[in-house]
Amino acid sequence: MEKFKTLEILxxxxxxxxxxxxLNRPSHRNALSRDFFSxxxxxxxxxDQNPNVNVVVLSGVGNHFCSGIDLGTLGSISENSDSDDRGRGGEKLRRNIKYxxxxxxxxxxxRKPVIxxxxxACIGGGIDIVTACDIRYCTDDAFFSVKEVDLAITADLGTLQRLPAIVGYGNAMELALTGRRFSGSEAKQLGLVSRSFGSKEEMDEAVRLIAEDIASKSPLSVTGTKAVLLRSRDMSVEQxxxxxxxxxxxxLLSDDLTEAISAYTQKRKPVFAKL
Structure with missing residues (x-):
């Protein structure tokens, strides 16, 4: 398995x-370096391509999930876009942001669900990441902030696009304009996370059980559910x-369907082929 500077797969x-x-930069509170983005x-x-993987659980090594984009990374983006030609400098900056x-x-x-x-801490770029995930859980003492407004920038990696659909437009606007810190229990109240737990150990065990449960289901139906929900987000009901x-x-007409029906009638657990 490939070795990474900023990540670890287990x-x-x-x-x-x-x-x-x-996310594996615990000495930097898992701040996102340039290496992370590649x-x-x-x-x-x-x-995604590994047939042995049905579900991915994303978390941070150490005491924090992610403290946002490394300030050095932010600095390098603005330096890289320096140009005497304002148009060319702006075009380069846009390409950097898109990257x-x-x-x-x-x-x-x-294709696989990411929990x-x-x-x-889950701050700035950390919120960009979790709002792109399929399911979110946290500890009561986790803390969140859509921090970009305090750094004189407009959040540009997805929070402003994804957060309103998760917590509602009004709540997203308030959190993004104030940049205020809010707790894990408030994140649950807002709907940003599905559940909040009293301790990391309690959360880890609950997430393990949930992930294993999803992983035991038909991989065709799980990947299909994710794909259709994501696509439907940007469509009318009819579309x-x-x-x-x-x-x-x-x-629909797959071996998984045959196996699911057979297992149900035989009162046993289904066993599905890898995807």
Missing amino acids: QKTPNSRVFHLY EFPKALASL LQDAVTAIELC ASIQG GLDYVATWNSAM
Whole structure:
């Protein structure tokens, strides 16, 4: 398995279809360096293409999930766009921003569901990442902030696009304009996370059980559910219904369907082929 400077991939339990992807710069509170933005899409692509992987759990090594983009990375972006020609400098900066955006969007491009398991700080770029994840959980003492407004920038890696659909437009506007810090329990109240837990140990065990449960289901139906939900987000109901009809016309009649029905009638657990 490929070695990364800023990440680590682990299969904690042999034969498990759940793989763990860790942000691994604990001495920097897992701040996102330039290396992260090249490594993260590669790591997700490798997990996506690995037939032994059904679910990815994303978390941070150490006491924090992610403290945002490394200030050195921000500095290098602005330096790299220096140009006497304002138009050319702006075009280069736009390309740089699109490159960083693509790293976060890689979570949505991964066919396998990605579950965020959040403790400690989840700030700025950390919120960009978790809003792109499919399910989010946190500890009560985790803390969040859409911090960019305090750094005199407009959040540009996905928070402003994805957060409103998760917590509602009004809540997203308030959090983004104030940059205020909010707790794990408030994140649950807002709907940013599905559940908040009293301790990291409690969260880790609950996430393990949830991830293993999803990993035991038909990989065709799980990847299809993710794909259709993501596509339907940007469609009318009528367009979304048409899309899922087309999707299922290709995927529905599978060995997984036969096995699911057979297992149900025989009162046993189904066993599905790898994807």
